[in-house]
Amino acid sequence: MAGWELRPASMADVEAVAELRALVLRADLERLGRYDEERVRQRLRDGFVPAYTWVVEVDGAFAGCVALRPAADAHWLEHFYLAPHLQGSGIGTAVLRGLLERCDRAGALVRLNVLHASPQCQCTVDT
Numbered sequence: 001m002a003g004w005e006l007r008p009a010s011m012a013d014v015e016a017v018a019e020l021r022a023l024v025l026r027a028d029l030e031r032l033g034r035y036d037e038e039r040v041r042q043r044l045r046d047g048f049v050p051a052y053t054w055v056v057e058v059d060g061a062f063a064g065c066v067a068l069r070p071a072a073d074a075h076w077l078e079h080f081y082l083a084p085h086l087q088g089s090g091i092g093t094a095v096l097r098g099l100l101e102r103c104d105r106a107g108a109l110v111r112l113n114v115l116h117a118s119p120q121c122q123c124t125v126d127t
Helices: 011-031 039-047 091-106
Strands: 004-008 053-058 061-070 075-082 110-112
Touching: 004 091, 011 039, 011 053, 011 061, 011 075, 053 091, 061 091, 075 091, 091 110
Parallel strands: 075 110
Antiparallel strands: 004 053, 053 061, 061 075
C-alpha cells in the first residue's frame, strides 16, 4: 500500500473532488441511464462542506476524499471516492477503518450514503 494520509478539506478542493466523483460514478450512472456531465459535478459542488470532509493524499498528491457529516441521530459517511488506479490497494479499507474506529470511540452511529443500485451497494434498505 502506498504512503497515504488524510488532511482536512478546504473549498479549494471542491473542483478536484467534483472531477473525481464524475470519473468514479460515470459507469454506474450510465448503466442506470442517469449520467449527466454537468449534474454529476454540480450535485457535489452544491453539497460540499469542507468542515466534514477529508482529502486522501497518496505520496502528497490528491487521490480521493470522504465526508462524515453529523446529523441528529448519526454521522453520515458519504462522498467516499478514491482514484480508480488506487482502488483495491487497501487504502480505502484503511481510511474507512480509521473513520469507523473514531466513531466507535465517540459512541456515534454511522449511516452510509451510497448510490442505490450500484454494484458496491450490496445492502438492504429499510422502508
